[in-house]
Amino acid sequence: MSEITAYVDAAAIRSNIEYLQKVSQTNLMxxxxxxxxGHxxxxxxxxxxKAGIDWFGVATIDEAQKVKATAPEARVLAWLYQLDEEMIQCAIDSGIHLAIFNEQQVEFLSYLQTEQQITVHLHIDTGMSRGGLSPSEAVQTAQTISQNPKFNLEGVFTHLVSSEASNDEVVMGQLATFREIQTQIKKLGIxxxxxxLANSGGALNYDVSDFSFVRAGIALYGIDPSDKPNSNLKPAMKVSAPIIQLKQVDKGIGVGYNHTSKTEQDTTLALVxxxxxxxxxxxxxxxxxxxxNGEKRRTFGTISMDQFIIEAAAQDEIGDEVIIFGDPSLGHPTVCDLASAAxxxxYEVLVRIGSRVQRKYLNL
Incomplete structure (x- = not known):
């Protein structure tokens, strides 16, 4: 069994779902x-x-297959994939929705030999300059797809650039562009x-109630995309590990690789x-x-691959829990605190939580 545990609070996730639906006044992916x-x-x-969500978003087809393995009836959108016939056919067979983000994909999928309709969402680049068709291509491509019986055009979407801030000029422009594309598509009877279009920031900071749903990522897990405190969101994860050694060291002793820290007095060090x-x-x-034990403690020396050192207090014992990050309402450091220190x-801290960390789910 792993020494390190990530506790994931289902009640927090349910609370975040409820709040995001309330504040955005629409449904949630x-x-x-x-x-x-990382959860x-x-x-x-x-x-x-179990909380009533039936839309899920992922990057890859492999991730979409994993969602389907847990929730076979779920609607799952995968927005990044290469033009591999076997992989795409597997996705189609599983009922996975695919993003269309360039004209080559339309052509490739049009000639794919499949008996099933291919459910697609048209991805429009309104400012990210990553994947997505340009706004000038959007309406014509939507018309081409809608006229091809091989396709089921289930959605049209874009992605916001800087929605963690409200009234952002670029985001306001994206909203206007996307709404104009939406109007043009509807005028053609498509x-x-x-x-x-709304990610977590869009859901929290903009009026997106006229869209079908928000695509909630980081906020689903209780973190504001600005990495600033948000009392309406409940952090869903606590990561902790036990003290496994206590060691008495003298003043002036170097700690860890390259002795980047030295003890300022006779000290008890705890190994985590x-x-x-x-x-x-x-x-x-x-x-x-x-x-x-109810107190914040500083770390000593360089963090190693498998361990780090903290300054221990008199009450500390082997086996005591060391919380790396958790619930700020209980005084714990947050994942944002860790991210700031690093x-x-x-986002990066959470997704890099390694395979040696066991997940335990609470309040299911």
Whole structure:
């Protein structure tokens, strides 16, 4: 059994779903790519399904297949894939929805020998300059797809650039562009059941009630996309590990690789079996604080692959829980605190939680 545990609170996820639906005034697609942002894909899909969610978004076809394995009736959109006939046929057979983000995909799928309709969502690039058709191509491509009986045009969507801030000029422009495309498509009599564009920031900061659903990623797991506190969202994960050694050391003793820290006085050091292979970026060395026995503790030295050192207190014992991040309402450091110490964002910390970290689900 792993020494490191990520506790995932199903009640927090359910609360976040309820809040995101309330604030956006529309339905919700649960984004569960990258192992559900580190929370465990199968576990989160099960929680969401029981909460009434039947739309899921992922990056890859492989991830979509994993969603289907847990929730066979779910509607799953995969938005990144290569033109591999076998892989795409497998997706079609499983009823997976595919994004169309360039004209080559339309041509490839048109000539694919399949008896089933291919359910697609047209991806429009309104400002990200990543995947997606240009706005000038959007309406014509939608018409081409709608006239081909091989396709079922289920949705049209885009992705927002900087929605973590409200009233952002670029985002406001994207909203206007996408709504104009939506109007043009409808004027042509093209029936598209779902138009969607809002990520977590869009759901929290913009009026997107006229769209079919929001695609909630980071906020589903209780983190505001700005990495700033948001009392309306409940962080769903706590990561902790036990103290496995206590050691008395003298003043002036170097700690860890390259002795980047030295004790300032006679000190008790505690060894915690978590490292950069698990959940803590090495760049957080010397800046990370953790929670032990109701107190914040500083770390010593460089974070190693499998372990780090903290300054222990008199009451600490072997086996005591060391919380790397958790619930701020209980005083715990947050994943955003860890991300800040590491010079990154909460998204990256969460998705890099390693395979040695066991997930335990609470309040199912």
């Amino acid at each position: 649960a984004v569960v790519k990258a192992n559900a942002y 465990g894909l199968a576990g989160v899909v099960s929680i969401c399904t 029936e598209v059941p779902n138009f969607h 079996p978590v490292g950069y292979a698990d959940a803590i970026p090495r760049t957080a060395s010397g800046k990370l604080t953790v929670w032990v 010079g990154t964002i909460s």
